[in-house]
Amino acid sequence: MDEKLRDLLNQQIGKEFYSAYLYLSMSNYYYHASLDGFGKWYKIQAQEEMDHGNKIIKYLLDREQIVKMDAIDAPKWDFQNYREPIEMALKHEEYVTGLINDLYGLAKDVRDWRSCQFLDWYLAEQTEEEKNAHDMINRYDLSGADPRGIFLLDEYLNRREYQPIDKV
Numbered sequence: 001m002d003e004k005l006r007d008l009l010n011q012q013i014g015k016e017f018y019s020a021y022l023y024l025s026m027s028n029y030y031y032h033a034s035l036d037g038f039g040k041w042y043k044i045q046a047q048e049e050m051d052h053g054n055k056i057i058k059y060l061l062d063r064e065q066i067v068k069m070d071a072i073d074a075p076k077w078d079f080q081n082y083r084e085p086i087e088m089a090l091k092h093e094e095y096v097t098g099l100i101n102d103l104y105g106l107a108k109d110v111r112d113w114r115s116c117q118f119l120d121w122y123l124a125e126q127t128e129e130e131k132n133a134h135d136m137i138n139r140y141d142l143s144g145a146d147p148r149g150i151f152l153l154d155e156y157l158n159r160r161e162y163q164p165i166d167k168v
C-alpha cells in the first residue's frame, strides 16, 4: 500500500475514535441534564464511531499493514446550552466528510482501487451522518426550545437502538 495512504488511514482511526469521544462527552452532558433520550442518542453515536474506527483497523490488517494508534484529544464538555452540541455535531460531521474525501482522492491518485472500494462505504455513511445531524437541528428548532417540546423530542430520541455495522 502507498505509504502516504497508509498513514492517512491510520490517522483516520484516531479521528473516528475522537468522534466517539466527542459524542460521548455530549451524551454525558445530556444525561447530566436528565435528558436521557439525547444522552442515549449520542452514546449510540459514539458506539458507531468506534465501529468506524475498528472497520479501518480491520481493513489495514487485512491488507497486512501496520496499525498505529494516535493520541486522542480531549473533547469539549462544558456546553453552554442544549443546542450547542447539536450544532457542533453537524460541523464535526462536515469536517469528517472532508477527511474522507481527502482519503478517497489520495486512494484514487495512487490507483489503489481496493481502498476506493473500501472508502465507498464511508462516503455513503457521511451522507447519512450529515442528514442525521441536520435532522437533529431541525427537530430541536421545531420544539422552539419549549420545555414540553424538548421533553417530547427526548422521548423520541430515546427510541434509538444501537445497530452494529457489518463485521468489524
Ligand code: FEO
Pocket: 016, 019, 048, 049, 052, 093, 096, 126, 129
Ligand atoms: Fe465516523 Fe460520524 O462519522
